[in-house]
Amino acid sequence: MKTNGTVPLAREELTRYSRHLILPEVGYEGQQKLKDSRVLVVGTGGLGSPVDLYLAAAGIGTLGIVDYDVVDETNLQRQIVHGTRDVLRPKTASAKDRLEDTNPYINVEVFDTYLTSKNALEIFKSFDVIIDGTDNFATRYLINDACVLLDKPNIYGSIFRFEGQTTVFHHQNGPCLRCLYPEPPPPGLVPTCSEGGVLGVLPGIIGCIQANEAIKILLNIGESLSGRFVLFDSLKMKFRELKLRKDPHCPICGQNRTIHELIDYEEFCGLKKPKDLEPVDSLEAVDLKTLLDETPAAVQIIDIREPHEVAMGTLPNSKYIPFGQVVRRKEEFNPDVLNVFICKIGVRSELAIRALKDAGYTGKLANLKDGTNAWARDIGDNIVVY
Amino acid sequence: MIAIQLPTALRTFTDGLSDVNVEAATVADALLQLTQQYADLQRHLFDETGKLRSFVNVYLNDEDIREFQGVDTVLKNGDTLMLIPAIAGGVR
Numbered sequence: 117m118k119t120n121g122t123v124p125l126a127r128e129e130l131t132r133y134s135r136h137l138i139l140p141e142v143g144y145e146g147q148q149k150l151k152d153s154r155v156l157v158v159g160t161g162g163l164g165s166p167v168d169l170y171l172a173a174a175g176i177g178t179l180g181i182v183d184y185d186v187v188d189e190t191n192l193q194r195q196i197v198h199g200t201r202d203v204l205r206p207k208t209a210s211a212k213d214r215l216e217d218t219n220p221y222i223n224v225e226v227f228d229t230y231l232t233s234k235n236a237l238e239i240f241k242s243f244d245v246i247i248d249g250t251d252n253f254a255t256r257y258l259i260n261d262a263c264v265l266l267d268k269p270n271i272y273g274s275i276f277r278f279e280g281q282t283t284v285f286h287h288q289n290g291p292c293l294r295c296l297y298p299e300p301p302p303p304g305l306v307p308t309c310s311e312g313g314v315l316g317v318l319p320g321i322i323g324c325i326q327a328n329e330a331i332k333i334l335l336n337i338g339e340s341l342s343g344r345f346v347l348f349d350s351l352k353m354k355f356r357e358l359k360l361r362k363d364p365h366c367p368i369c370g371q372n373r374t375i376h377e378l379i380d381y382e383e384f385c386g387l388k389k390p391k392d393l394e395p396v397d398s399l400e401a402v403d404l405k406t407l408l409d410e411t412p413a414a415v416q417i418i419d420i421r422e423p424h425e426v427a428m429g430t431l432p433n434s435k436y437i438p439f440g441q442v443v444r445r446k447e448e449f450n451p452d453v454l455n456v457f458i459c460k461i462g463v464r465s466e467l468a469i470r471a472l473k474d475a476g477y478t479g480k481l482a483n484l485k486d487g488t489n490a491w492a493r494d495i496g497d498n499i500v501v502y
Numbered sequence: 503m504i505a506i507q508l509p510t511a512l513r514t515f516t517d518g519l520s521d522v523n524v525e526a527a528t529v530a531d532a533l534l535q536l537t538q539q540y541a542d543l544q545r546h547l548f549d550e551t552g553k554l555r556s557f558v559n560v561y562l563n564d565e566d567i568r569e570f571q572g573v574d575t576v577l578k579n580g581d582t583l584m585l586i587p588a589i590a591g592g593v594r
Binding site: 251422 | 559568569590
């Protein structure tokens with residue numbers, strides 16, 4: 117961490133940061149260290165919002181923000197760095213405006229781009245600390261590997277519904293993401309937040325912990341979360357702390373490294389179609405409508421959404437078997453008709469079909485392509501896009 | 503008795519239960535009892551060859567079972583197993 121401390125704090129800054137300055141652990145020197153620091157926040161969403169806001173307020177001299185997306189109305193329930201007037205603006209532009217209003221004494225560097233294997237090292241290299249506020253495994257492994265290769269601490273946070281996970285990776289030779297989870301799940305096995313939902317406050321709590329860890333590392337105070345994996349359950353209001361150890365066989369930070377440069381993370385995460393996967397029959401919403409109109413007795417719709425999602429609307433004559441029960445209840449399917457599986461976007465339903473086939477079911481199965489959202493868009497009655 | 507604690511992401515497969523109690527002598531045995539009771543969990547915990555998936559960590563009390571003998575780790579009455587899968591959400 118560089119601490120040249122050449123630029124003195126201006127009078128206005130002394131006032132602004134007075135509550136930091138009177139903390140012996142921060143003080144004038146610490147505040148100047150923060151001013152000299154460069155922190156990169158990847159993702160300007162649920163986690164990135166509180167991280168950006170608190171680090172800006174704390175006086176981190178240069179905040180880098182990376183995002184390619186635009187602000188959407190559905191973001192505002194939790195992405196508090198953006199406002200209603202920012203809908204459809206690039207997230208980085210919206211956040212920059214807000215952060216410069218929060219603190220005019222900092223610089224906000226904007227990277228309005230996808231983080232990729234091609235640009236990550238170049239973007240990361242001038243920053244002291246990297247904060248991972250992304251929403252997908254491919255980018256998380258990319259951030260991890262780039263941080264290990266450049267020897268920078270990676271402050272990790274991740275959330276699902278009411279639960280969060282946070283830790284600090286690769287700090288003072290501590291464990292990295294690959295030590296914790298050598299590989300990500302294959303796509304779709306774990307539902308995404310857009311399917312699973314998330315309580316808006318949760319990323320606020322996890323993001324604040326990430327911001328707190330960043331400041332501690334920059335000031336070299338306290339005990340970092342390195343080597344400790346914190347789990348938070350917001351419903352039970354419980355924090356659990358698990359031990360996290362460096363894997364001596366880790367392919368990127370272990371003794372015999374096999375990864376020496378960034379790789380193709382989409383391929384690593386199985387996002388490119390594997391060749392050996394048997395295709396699942398699928399049909400468009402309009403085709404399903406025709407089948408239902410012409411040969412209703414030959415079709416059975418199996419709605420595998422969760423009960424609370426069914427409230428968003430239904431298709432005619434559906435049988436409801438939640439995703440998590442299809443294998444256990446396979447005797448309930450009529451093998452004499454075409455069972456058409458539906459979910460919100462057609463991903464879980466495809467997985468349900470694969471799970472059933474793997475479990476030995478041999479009747480006719482088909483998937484509604486793009487799910488109930490396609491039906492809502494193309495057919496329209498009794499259901500909304502959500 | 504062994505208490506198995508499940509995070510939200512896996513409760514879909516256990517009728518919403520966050521805790522499942524089993525009688526088991528080893529971690530493998532405990533997970534077998536769990537997947538026999540809740541068949542839909544099987545492919546989320548184990549790959550086609552029956553190996554525990556590498557994005558699901560199992561903790562015995564607060565330590566990763568990889569620090570002991572993996573799924574062969576011997577359990578004693580009153581132990582708690584936690585299943586912790588990787589989650590990716592940051593919510594765009």
